[in-house]
Amino acid sequence: MKTVExxxxxxxxxxxxxxxxxxxxxxxxxxxxxxxxxxxxxxAKSILGLMTMALPCGTTLQLSANGPDENEALAHLTELFTNRFGEAE
Incomplete structure (x- = not known):
């Protein structure tokens, strides 16, 4: 299992x-x-679960993946957060 902050x-x-x-x-x-x-x-595969977290801007969290493609998954998902999910701000 790998985890990134x-x-x-x-x-x-x-x-x-x-x-x-x-x-x-x-x-x-x-x-x-x-x-x-x-x-x-x-x-993280549940949109409802994610929305109930109600995470505001500036929140620090841990993203964990466990499985055969965990490195690729974490790289891709981290990129989404880094790029603000395509939003300008």
Missing amino acids: ISVLNKLGLHARPSAQLAKAANLYRSSITLTHEKRSVD
């Missing part, structure tokens, strides 16, 4: 559109992928 950089946080993008991207991989903030973890 990432931050929510887009101004509106992890709202519906980025949650959908994250879940769609996570579902491309066979590995199990988890998003953890403080003591709460959700399956």
Whole structure:
């Protein structure tokens, strides 16, 4: 299992559109992928789970992947966060 620490950089946080993008991207991989903030973890392949996290801009969280393609999954998903899910701010 691999884990990376990432931050929510887009101004509106992890709202519906980025949650959908994250879940769609996570579902491309066979590995199990988890998003953890403080003591709460959700399956990153679940848009509903992601949206219930209500993560605002500036939140630091852990993204974990466990499986045969965990490195590729973490690289791709980290890139989404780094690029603000395609949002200007």
